[in-house]
Amino acid sequence: MKNMKRSICLILCLLMALSCFSAMAAGKIKIGVLVSDATSSEALAFRAYYTEYIAKAYDVEFIYSDELTDAAGEKSAIDNFIVNNCKAVISFSSFDRPAQIDQCDAAGIYYAVATGTLTDEQYEEYKDYEYYVGAIGPSMDIEFQTGYDMAAYYIDQGMTKFGMFGGGVPYYVDMHIYRAAGMLTAMVEKGGEGANYKGADNKYAIIGQIYQDGGIDTGKIGSLELVAYVGGYDFNDAWFGKLAQMVGTEGIEVILTVGSGVDVLGGFVAGSNVKLATVDSFTPAMGEAMKSGILDYMAGKYAASVGPIFVATYNAVNGAPIRDNDGNALALGQGFWVATNSEQFSEYSAVDSSNTDPAYTREIMDKYAGMGVSYDDFAAFVSQYSFDEIVALKK
């Protein structure tokens, strides 16, 4: 009997404690975050910005999913967010976006796409859903342009022999395919008369060719030459051997990578005369690689680039959704910062890595967080994504 009383007392105390915690957390808006990548430097930078800056600045709580590997995992994670009383979901995971949107819409919670976009067909289908906030991130056109600019940078310097690391191309990762297509298109356009990639001589034909092949073939492109190509993320001995072979290919001058260039090729490029260009983020490791000459060119997403989609989601949860002039969800493009030398990298990195004064501070975002924000003003804000424009916004 005595034990029973003790047990009841203990349970009551625990319940009271739980109620107190719930009451303390009740004022916070909970936002679920779907992630399919929890370990890359870019993913960690986004997470740090949300959890270490935004969460404190706006009194919101971010609940992160595990590292998702398929659509079933996405569904289960959203179920978990719903049970946890999340008011919105910001998604960095793209295994099945339509299913995510449908699930959130059915549950009556807002859904937003960070660092990506829907396809045109998907947007047409979901743009008027009440709970679909929209997408802000590099559109496929911006991804294409990023690859194009990277290749053009070296072609304009007179380089003619290129290697390419295709990352997710064999797995049909859209952004990697578009970046690779941009690189090839630059070679075709700047490779002189009659230059083509497997007969394809324009952007759309090259994109189609890559989707058809699921890979990229080496060969001459007019006066230029793609001398080596490695795709995938096998991380086995044969794959590392292919990467080493690519660096050692006779005459190769530069390796263009659609992502993770330093992590997979840095060790092989170190000490060689081959230049390395990549798409990554402004981490200290990348800064060191650029300082030491291993990395020559970097297009990077900055951590605070996920700030505007948070603002749009925050507004929607607070009853002030931002819709375009036809009442449709957002579909706004946002690009990269490009660093081609160590000084430039340090300048970008200093802003990007700050937890107290990041690229998008609360002061900047407060202008767009709240009632009565027009679509045009918000779109103009998002479009000012270059480093200089953001520095100007901060003044």
Added chain:
Amino acid sequence: MKQPSWLKKLLLSLLIPIAVFAVLEIIALVKGVRLFAGEDSWKLFFRAVANVTLTTFALSINLDSGRFDFSLGAVSMLSATVAGTLAQEWGIGPWPTLAIAVVAAALLGLFHGGVYVLTRIPPIIVSLGMTLFYEGCAFAFTGGKGVSLVTRTDIIGFSTIFNYILLTAIAVVAVIILFDNTRFGANYRALLSGQKIAVETGIREKGNALGCYAVSGALMGVVGFISLANTGSQQLSLNFGSIGIMFTAFLPMFIGGWIGRYINKRVGIMLGAVSMALISLAFARFDTASSVQSIISALLLVLFLIYLNNEFAILSKFRKKQKVSEK
């Protein structure tokens, strides 16, 4: 029964690697590709020999005793992460970093063994738990960033053919001495052949299991360091992302078991690893797609297992045919 001569034993021991090399050379000739086309190819080959030999030792030490271990990749990853991080912070060179990786991995193995011995949970279940735990530890230790040493030319410079051969030779000799020429090894073999009787004769199976886990861990520490020095970075995995490495060890382990009939089993495992390294080199030189690599590797494993399971029947038929043709 008449024992084969030493020459025959040697030839039979080398049969698989030589046959693999011959087949691959023929394919290379047909394709117009040189299998060993410079230093990079040799480096790939010897790195693969080192990685596969050590991983196969680490796997087989426990698997032979019925202890399936999924955590090999996680031990390798976490030990390389710890060693790489300390190398970065303390500015130490490749050999001290390797030593830290080995010690850290041995301790991780010991801890794994301790959990198994204390809880008595089936080893396969414990190893799944330890895999997730170690993957999570590596993530927490670096804040998820992993380790980047791409600017440390001294550590990247460790990746030489000589060092790969040296590490492989040291590992083979050490494992032979430990398991074939010490009391620990004698106890290990006694436990393999009959645990109940061995325990009744006074052998401490718990201590032996702990030792096996520690040695297995130490070997994976070397593998982790080789990987770290090769790319200059240690990437992290979560949710069992690290277990893939153990699957590279199955075929050489079975090949090693077969070769072990004619020569020391550990040398047999190394020769199995040589065969696998040749195949890895061929994959790289022939630019084989990863999906095709997976299919070929799986087919080779299945075919070899089919042969091992039906060896007596296959050899009997072969001998009958031989006798008929002799008559």
